[in-house]
Amino acid sequence: MNITTRSTGRITWVAIRAMLLLTVALGVGYTVVMTGIGQLALPAQSNGSLVKNEEGKVVGSALLGQSFSDAKGKPLPQYFQPRPSAAGSGYDGAASSGSNLGPENPDLVKAIRERKAAVAAFDGVSEAQVPADAVTASGSGLDPHISPAYAAIQVRRVAEARGLTTAQVEVLVAQNTIGRDLGYLGEPVVNVLQLNLALDRLGR
Structure with a gap:
């Protein structure tokens, strides 16, 4: 029972860390990078033409x-x-x-x-x-x-x-x-x- 509880807790913590990492990488990092590329390469179009x-x-x-x-x-x-x-x-x-x-x-x-x-x-x-x-x-x-x-x-x-x-x-x-x-x-x-x-x- 204790082993099962520890295993479940470990899996949950891994899932939470993965979610946080992906949120930062894809939700923030990707957005910042693509916005930067857009502003540098196509500033007029990126700002709504x-x-x-x-x-x-x-x-x-x-x-x-x-x-x-x-x-x-x-x-x-x-x-x-x-x-x-x-x-x-x-x-x-x-x-x-x-x-x-x-x-x-x-x-x-x-x-x-x-x-x-x-x-x-x-x-x-x-x-x-x-x-x-x-x-x-x-x-x-x-x-x-x-x-x-x-x-x-x-x-x-x-x-x-x-x-x-x-x-x-x-x-x-x-x-x-x-x-x-x-x-x-x-x-x-x-x-x-x-x-x-x-x-x-x-x-x-």
């Missing part, structure tokens, strides 16, 4: 979408608009999600129909010209990008609102278009926040 304006103020992240609307939620014509978001009240990082509605869900079909009409009217194009990403949310609800096709139908509206030529705005769109990864993976996209900041830097 934060985007700053000309005054050095953080205005968002290159990885997270955000709305460009007035206090009443109406889209601002002088800015390129992002795709819809189903994350919380919109682009809420703490509530990242899609709508989880199937393609034949009547609520989704109705929402897409209404969004398409609204986008077409806002940008002065036909509904047939409105691309899919203009009326559907991404799986995360936080996508910071739009397709070049969606950017293209917004060029004229933004140019008119800012007193610019369409050629000037098209140049900015091209400069803020990200090509396919490795040249062949995915599709080209436009980062909305960085494009709108480029517009603001023109001072109009």
